[in-house]
Amino acid sequence: MRKVCSVEIHEYGRMRKSCDEGCEQTSGRVKICFFRGVTLMPKNYAEVVAKGTGVFFAATILSTIIGYLLRIYLARNLSVAEYGLFYAVMSFISSIVVFRNIGFSAALAKFIPEFVVKKQPDSIRHLIYLIVFLQSVLTLLIALPLFLLSDSLAIAIFENEHASLVLKIFSIEMVFTTFSTIFNASLQGFQRIKQISMLNVCFISVVLLITLIFSAFGLNASRVALAYLGSSIVVAALSFLFLVRTFPEILKIELRIEKERIMRILKFGAPVFIGTVSWSLLSNFDTVLLTVYRSVEEVAYYQIAIPVARVLMFFASSLTVTLLPVISELWSGGKFNYVSKSVTLLTKLSLIGIIPFSLVFVTFPEIVINLFFGSEYLPATLPLQLLSIGCIFLAIYSIISSVLTGIGKPAEATKVILAAFLINLTLNLILIPNYGIFGSSLSALVSYVSCFILALHAVKRELKRMNVEFTLPLISLIKIIIAGMLTTVLIFILKGVVIAHPWVEFSLILTASAAVYALLILNSGCVTPEELRLLTRMNVLPTLLIKLAMRLIRKGGKD
Secondary structure, eight states, rough: OHHHHHHHHTTTTTEEEEEEEEEEEEETHHHHHHHEOOOOSSSSHHHHHHTTTHHHHHHOOOOHHHHHHHHHHHHHSSHHHHHHHHHHHHHHHHHHHHGGGGSHHHHHHHHHHHHTTOHHHHHHHHHHHHHHHHHHHHHHHHHHHHHHHHHHHHTSSOTTTTTTHHHHHHHHHHHHHHHHHHHHHHHHHHHHHHHHHHHHHOOOOOOHHHHHHTTOOOOOOOHHHHHHHHHHHHHHHHHHHHHHHHOOGGGGOOOOHHHHHHHHHHHHHHHHHHHHHHHHHHHHHHHHHHHHHSSSSHHHHHHHHHHHGGGGGHHHHHHHHHHHHHHHHHHHHHHHHHHHHHHHHHEEEHHHHHHHHHHHHSSSSSHHHHHHGGGGHHHHHHHHHHHHHHHHHHHHHHHHHHHHHTOOOOHHHHHHHHHHHHHHHHHHHHHHHHHHHHHHHHHHHHHHHHHHHHHHHHHHHHHHTTTTEEEEEEEHHHHHHHHHHHHHHHHHHHHHHHOOHHHHHHHHHHHHHHHHHHHHHHHTTTSSSSHHHHHHTTHHHHHHHHHHHHOOOOOHHHH
16 A cells, blocks of 8 residues: 655665655565655665565576577577577677677666666656667667678678578667667666566577477578567567556657766776676687688587586576675675675585586586487587586686675776686687687686686785785685595596496486585585575575575584
């Protein structure tokens, strides 16, 4: 029931003022202000964010699963050359489309909440339309030449005239993704996480659905691109409808081009833009170079290995969603030692969770690839092994990088990823022409390790300025690595002893090795009950999971 009342509104847990709009008390301590339908965060916003991530995690898991199902379906229904051609063009597009967004999305996510608290709906509307205008201009400057030069690019870069139609389709799709990106960033500014999660699932689901429909008429790279175009149109429309429902004033079209506001956006977005570009190029440019120097078949093998290896990133990436606001609150509250303890603990937990899966990819790459993608992609075996090792370091880097952002040093995180990209680019230019996918995988491994080392150094430096000593728990990490190495040795021994059908062998060895790894970890003392209680206070993992871990650790200690 709505009523007029006076509540405290906290901006980032610091700034307070009274609200004279109609407010409603919801479950817990969260108060909803009906100022333009916007949810305002309470003082302990980190707790609310952490507790509200269930929907986001579920949507992320679902969209990831659907995304992998799509890749598997494409690998099974396209030729190796068609599969490679599609992802070669997609990587090329991803490498250049990032230049349309000069930190605009980050600016929307930052400034909209500020305008909400200040009760400035006109400023929100002007900001959104200004960014729509600026980003549309940049998009057209990229998409139009890409469309017109697609025939020449198809021959010059891909050496395949069929790439021309795929390039044309993606250049059109770029326009619709521009609008959906802006609307999604606006929804993020209004804290509409459920709607964003729904849109993420919707996008990949519609791509898969349209792909299945096109399969009845014969599948090829251009029809898969059309599926992405169709899904982008649907998501752009839905995101706009969600934004209108959240912020009806958006229907009042008014464009104000103000130099001061543009400079403010660019000043805030520049570091974010550099980091985003560096990460995009680090993720996609190796595929572009493989296309230029080698063949689309090798691109296909590489695009099998990369997504499989990056499964290892999921656990750490999920933690960082809730870790960032927690670190921000701890840092702003002066609890610097808790920041150090939190990073130490989450690094150990990530490594414990990642190693079992990396062992599967390193020791059974042939079975994994053959099961999901087919025997024609077995040349991706060695790249999968190298990238799986690299993704261990990349996962830990993602945690450390979120700390840099959380303590107010996003520029340091940008420097790290930029340096890693330059290392990756240099090695790729040297290795890919002669060694193909092995060279690109090795370059990725080195750059991922570089991300980890550079980010670790940056965090240690920043914490030292606050008289907080930070070092990784080397003894615990060494114990975890030794447990993984011993389990790996056991796997190779059992592979030589167990003679059975490949799937029976795989199941038996996997079960035995998982049990041994769990026992080694439980008896190593890597994680203590006190550290798990700290996790409970941080709200970064489900309480049920933490209680189960505490019970197992106590049991392991008694044994």
